[in-house]
Amino acid sequence: MNGIRKYLGLILAIFVVLAMAAWPMIDGKDITREVVFTMLLSVALASSLNILLGYTGYVSFGHVVFFGLGGYVGFYLMAVQDWSLWSAMVAGGLASAVLAFLLGKAILRLRGGYFALATIGINEAVRAFINNFDLFGGPVGMSLNFQVYQNYGGGAREALWMSFYVLIALTLLTVTVSYFVRSSKFGLGLLAIREDEDAAEVMGVIAPNAKTWAYVLSAVFPGILGVLFFFKNGNIEPAPAFRLHLSIEMIVMVMLGGQGTVLGPILGGAGYQRLRGFLLTNPLFKNIQLAVAGVLLLVIVLFVPAGVVGWVRQRFPKLRRILQ
Amino acid sequence: MDFLLASIVDGLLLGFVYGIAAMGLTLIWGVMNVINLAHGPIIALGMFGVYLIFTGLGLNPYIGIVLVAVLGLLLGMLIYYVAVHRVINAPHLSTLLATFSINMIIIGLGTAVFSASPRNIDFSLGSMTLGPITLLGSRVVAAIASMLITGGLYAFLYKTRQGRYIRAVANNRDAAELMGVPSTKILALSFGLGTMLAAVAGALIATFFPFTILAGGVYELKSFVIGVLGGLGNPVGALFGGLILGVLEGIIPTFMPTTWVPVLEFVLFVLILLVRPQGIFGAKK
Helix, strand or coil: CHHHHHCHHHHHHHHHHHHHHHHHHHHCCHHHHHHHHHHHHHHHHHHHHHHHHHHHCCCCCCCHHHHHHHHHHHHHHHHCCCCCHHHHHHHHHHHHHHHHHHHHHHHCCCCCHHHHHHHHHHHHHHHHHHHHCHHHCHHHCEECCHHHHHHCCCCHHHHHHHHHHHHHHHHHHHHHHHHHHHHCHHHHHHHHHHHCHHHHHHCCCCHHHHHHHHHHHHHHHHHHHHHHHHHHHCEECHHHHCCHHHHHHHHHHHHHHCCCCCHHHHHHHHHHHHHHHHHHHCCCCHHHHHHHHHHHHHHHHHHCCCHHHHHHHHHCHHHHHCCC | CHHHHHHHHHHHHHHHHHHHHHHHHHHHHHHHCCCCCCHHHHHHHHHHHHHHHHHHHCCCHHHHHHHHHHHHHHHHHHHHHHHHHHHCCCCHHHHHHHHHHHHHHHHHHHHHHHCCCCECCCCCCCEEEECCEEEEHHHHHHHHHHHHHHHHHHHHHHHCHHHHHHHHHHHCHHHHHHCCCCHHHHHHHHHHHHHHHHHHHHHHHHCCCCECCCCHHHHHHHHHHHHHHHCCCCHHHHHHHHHHHHHHHHHHHHCCCHHHHHHHHHHHHHHHHHHCCCCCCCCCC
16 A cells, blocks of 8 residues: 555556547547647657756757657668668667767756757757758658558558557656656756755755756657657658757646646646647637737746646645645 | 958848847846847847838838837837746746747737738848949948947947946846836836847848748847857847858858858857857956
8 A cells, every 4th residue: 555655646647648548549530549649749758858847947948859860860760771660769769868968968067048048059050950961861851661651560550550559658658757757866866956056066966967867868758759750750851850849839838737747747748739739720719829829828937837736736735645 | 252252241231130139139138137039029020010111101111110119119118017027036947938928929920910921121222332242222221220229229228327227237136226226117128128129120131131920030049149159148249249140141151052051050159158158258257
């Protein structure tokens, strides 16, 4: 009993993810699967970003660079070198991790706004570079031969379902890692850095290393997810791969749900995509969906800065054990 | 060689306008440590402002710019009171997201009203030729206007009471408040001035380049680069940063493909942030 209690936060988080994942499996429709695919992708991206943004307190505005770079490396290996999706995902994740490790040592010295600006600059630099990089197809990008999908269950539709199952597994993995980071000693060090970096160093947290590993951890999963996303997409181009807007959407999801909590990015990612889907299809808001989303974001930033989960935790302290 | 000279002159003239845009960003950063992510859409609003005044009211675009400046100032103060004031002391994430939400609102409404199709202002000041160099009238006027605006901003910051208040608040807000400076009003005024500069830069750009409602994004990124180049919070540094960027954009395409320009720009940007975050012209902390 005590063992279960200790992991209630994790169990709840996994349960929420599984509940979302079960929806298309029950009704078997392709359209539901696509909707939930976007939601789970957002959940996984937001949860990874949360390790850096929520736990460590560093605002990465260019986090999409890891999604795009991982996607590009994996896609190149699949499309040109005939690698399988599995090894390409490993390679994409590794590529992002290596970039984060190298960058981390340098830019994590910057604090606050300077760090945010540097991450934007890096994303733009990488995008502009890929645009000129002929090996990756330059501005045209690359596309997968349709035949490739036959290796993954027989046809395109089977391959889409398979991508969906892989995404469920990756999302669960991301959420679990996020949970264990938060409850570990390493995570406590990160939280200390968030509150006061200088004080944390005095208390024995080796901040530069801890920050770098947090950055690497938060970059690995976007890299892997990028490979899966562009595999399912069938082609990759610089503009959609390094879309700065996606980076900011990821931050919005984390904020919406509650930064620094495990459950927050899950609810935030899923909720944001549901809301966006609603606004896009609603005849009244269709044309001004971006403006409506902007107003909502402003209201959250001004009045509920802790996000949904953070707000509930403040109001109902007894729920804190469950809502982690 | 002639071609290089022409590129440099072209780049310099454009650089003045970049400088004005960056000055708006850097002024806001310097006074209140806020990175204004609504900078790009405000530049685009400046473009559309002068466009609407020109096509709708038939006024000379250069008179339109004065109107755009006034509207920009008011819009900026409104944005400050609505979105920024409540989170001015919160962590950076809050102000970044608050200004980004303004970005989303402007872009969302803007695309609904103007669609994303390109516009241009059909107004020419002709050109003149000096040896190998062809000077476009609209660019020369834009450069002169930019110099006048910089001079005006300095006169305002150093010769008027309000300007002195702004510098005091930028220096130390708490101390300025203790001396009786109405800091909220001054912050709103500074934000207004910053957006005014952005809107005017947009209006000047609109006199020689075609634009869409999304066009501001490019200049926002350029403003970041320039602001960091010249030292965030340093308006004159921004003007020099703009000139440097303009010249780079003129020179680089003469020896490598134009598409490499943004790669070099952003690599330079990140390097400066790492090595000299106070900018090339900033004082050592």
